[in-house]
Amino acid sequence: ILSFPVRFALSTIKSIYQQAGVELALPDRSPPIRGEQEVAHHRQTIRALVSDFAVNWEEKRGKALRDYYRDHFGSPLAAFFPSQYSPAALGPDGLLKSVPTDAAGKFFRHRMSEQFAVFHHVPQGKPIEDNPPDFDTLIDFHQALSSLNSYPELLRALGLVFDIELPPDFLKPASGFVGSLSVSGLPNAAWQLPATETVPALPPLETAYVLVSNAAQNTNVFATAPGALGQLSDQIETFGLLNLMPGRYGLAQVDIDGALHKAIMLSEAWQDGKPHPAIADHPEVFDESATLPALRSGGLSLFADARALKLLARFKDSKTFNDALAANTPIKRPFYAEDLIHGYRLDIWDSHSNAWHSLHLRDAVYRIGEETFATEREEGFTQLAATKAAPDPANPPPDDLYLHEAIARWAGWSLSVPMVGKHLSSDPDPDKALDNPAENAPATPFKMTTEFHVAKGTLPGLRFGRRYRLRARVVDICGNSLHVDDPLAGALANFGYAIPADPAGFPYLRYDPVAAPIVVARDSRCITDPGSSIDRLVIRTYNSDPSLDEAAADLNASDRHLVPPRTSVDTAEKLAMFDDASGKLVNAAAMYNLIAA
Numbered sequence: 001i002l003s004f005p006v007r008f009a010l011s012t013i014k015s016i017y018q019q020a021g022v023e024l025a026l027p028d029r030s031p032p033i034r035g036e037q038e039v040a041h042h043r044q045t046i047r048a049l050v051s052d053f054a055v056n057w058e059e060k061r062g063k064a065l066r067d068y069y070r071d072h073f074g075s076p077l078a079a080f081f082p083s084q085y086s087p088a089a090l091g092p093d094g095l096l097k098s099v100p101t102d103a104a105g106k107f108f109r110h111r112m113s114e115q116f117a118v119f120h121h122v123p124q125g126k127p128i129e130d131n132p133p134d135f136d137t138l139i140d141f142h143q144a145l146s147s148l149n150s151y152p153e154l155l156r157a158l159g160l161v162f163d164i165e166l167p168p169d170f171l172k173p174a175s176g177f178v179g180s181l182s183v184s185g186l187p188n189a190a191w192q193l194p195a196t197e198t199v200p201a202l203p204p205l206e207t208a209y210v211l212v213s214n215a216a217q218n219t220n221v222f223a224t225a226p227g228a229l230g231q232l233s234d235q236i237e238t239f240g241l242l243n244l245m246p247g248r249y250g251l252a253q254v255d256i257d258g259a260l261h262k263a264i265m266l267s268e269a270w271q272d273g274k275p276h277p278a279i280a281d282h283p284e285v286f287d288e289s290a291t292l293p294a295l296r297s298g299g300l301s302l303f304a305d306a307r308a309l310k311l312l313a314r315f316k317d318s319k320t321f322n323d324a325l326a327a328n329t330p331i332k333r334p335f336y337a338e339d340l341i342h343g344y345r346l347d348i349w350d351s352h353s354n355a356w357h358s359l360h361l362r363d364a365v366y367r368i369g370e371e372t373f374a375t376e377r378e379e380g381f382t383q384l385a386a387t388k389a390a391p392d393p394a395n396p397p398p399d400d401l402y403l404h405e406a407i408a409r410w411a412g413w414s415l416s417v418p419m420v421g422k423h424l425s426s427d428p429d430p431d432k433a434l435d436n437p438a439e440n441a442p443a444t445p446f447k448m449t450t451e452f453h454v455a456k457g458t459l460p461g462l463r464f465g466r467r468y469r470l471r472a473r474v475v476d477i478c479g480n481s482l483h484v485d486d487p488l489a490g491a492l493a494n495f496g497y498a499i500p501a502d503p504a505g506f507p508y509l510r511y512d513p514v515a516a517p518i519v520v521a522r523d524s525r526c527i528t529d530p531g532s533s534i535d536r537l538v539i540r541t542y543n544s545d546p547s548l549d550e551a552a553a554d555l556n557a558s559d560r561h562l563v564p565p566r567t568s569v570d571t572a573e574k575l576a577m578f579d580d581a582s583g584k585l586v587n588a589a590a591m592y593n594l595i596a597a
Contacts, residue, residue: 152479
């Protein structure tokens with residue numbers, strides 16, 4: 001499983017941008033003489049800041065790097081970055097307080113850049129038109145059923161999942177907080193299908209649970225037990241919510257992938273033997289070539305350290321369970337909460353509403369063949385997303401998984417509904433780029449389509465300057481989770497199961513650069529007259545004789561307007577330019593027409 005360390009990458013980027021902000025912001029302290037600008041202090045500084053990012057990817061070297069990190073995956077000798085950080089080593093933003101700059105620091109930066117390059121260079125397979133899949137056999141019956149696990153409401157409508165209510169006295173509070181529960185038999189079951197008349201003789205599949213009663217408040221807490229209560233780990237990883245411990249999870253606001261791509265390209269541009277960026281006309285004032293590339297705000301990304309290793313451990317546990325089931329032998333231990341996780345429902349708290357909001361509430365329409373099933377205000381969830389190389393029959397690629405440490409990223413829209421508006425089609429013809437008549441048409445014999453819309457009024461707004469927190473409600477294999485308004489979810493978030501731990505959250509900041517104002521001509525002669533241009537003002541006096549000293553200058557072509565720079569609709573929305581006095585997005589037709597115009 002190939003990945004790269006997001007927290008170390010963010011910390012490194014932060015460190016070099018802080019240093020650059022100090023050393024490159026002011027004019028060069030020792031401006032070079034003409035002909036020696038290449039060795040100017042600023043140019044030497046920029047080279048030193050980014051020198052360790054160079055990878056120089058080409059296919060032969062890339063294959064060697066891919067082989068190296070594959071062969072060492074999971075090995076203690078290749079654990080360059082810790083799977084968990086000490087909270088004392090982290091700042092309020094969750095990043096490392098200090099990043100080493102000595103020889104060890106250079107080593108780690110280079111390893112991080114190599115892992116990043118391997119992750120972003122998946123081997124090329126055959127184009128789909130040269131190696132089309134056989135859609136008639138691509139998904140069999142069991143895979144079709146498995147694909148429905150993403151739609152909990154549909155599972156229940158089709159009778160694939162049953163919710164069973166037990167009387168309050170069915171289970172007793174377990175000694176040591178943990179008990180186990182399983183289906184041991186189905187007496188007097190009236191099976192309707194011939195193939196199910198014989199009940200499979202399977203060993204009981206037990207699930208560990210906790211049941212805590214509070215007589216004073218007349219409440220019970222009944223939940224799947226976390227693995228820590230079964231001595232499987234020394235920390236509770238999940239209990240209704242994902243335990244977002246600062247040493248294992250973090251929030252990123254910057255587009256870290258874009259930042260690393262730019263840092264690697266800049267580092268390789270400044271290498272010895274390569275043509276360096278052109279020398280500035282006046283480096284003693286400002287050398288625009290000796291600067292770092294602009295960062296970009298990327299919404300809020302929840303990431304997990306050493307996520308690939310955690311996934312590997314889950315694979316091993318699942319294989320153990322599956323082998324026992326296939327051999328019809330008792331499993332060695334019950335299922336715990338971590339064994340049954342299917343995904344997460346992310347909630348956002350913002351300082352504007354002072355409330356938690358689900359990012360997954362939606363209205364849905366499912367169509368299977370001629371049948372239609374509609375739901376209102378159901379919840380989707382975020383699932384594991386790993387990629388593989390495209391198949392190539394002539395040259396099969398390695399069977400690697402590529403897994404980003406970011407679990408999910410919120411950029412202001414729903415995490416369970418496609419973004420509204422047009423999108424590019426898969427047709428290579430430019431004239432058909434926006435034709436999407438059958439983009440959602442099923443290609444396999446399993447004729448199912450979905451249509452999702454955001455549940456009205458449920459999404460929070462992402463605005464620069466507002467403060468935010470994030471929590472993740474755990475979703476089990478049947479789509480169950482705590483409700484967004486469940487008091488237990490609120491209590492756990494206040495107990496440290498949300499990130500950041502500070503109840504006031506942290507502000508969402510703008511990292512995108514602010515463009516310079518646009519200079520607009522008022523008179524066409526400022527472009528057509530000799531010597532003048534948009535950015536060069538020429539005042540013409542026609543003073544050919546002392547008698548004309550008092551004559552007024554011709555200023556007709558010397559006027560310029562400075563207007564605000566253009567920006568995107570998304571940036572303007574993040575700056576709250578389309579909000580009303582209450583801080584809510586104006587959804588009137590007049591506002592839409594203004595934006596479009």
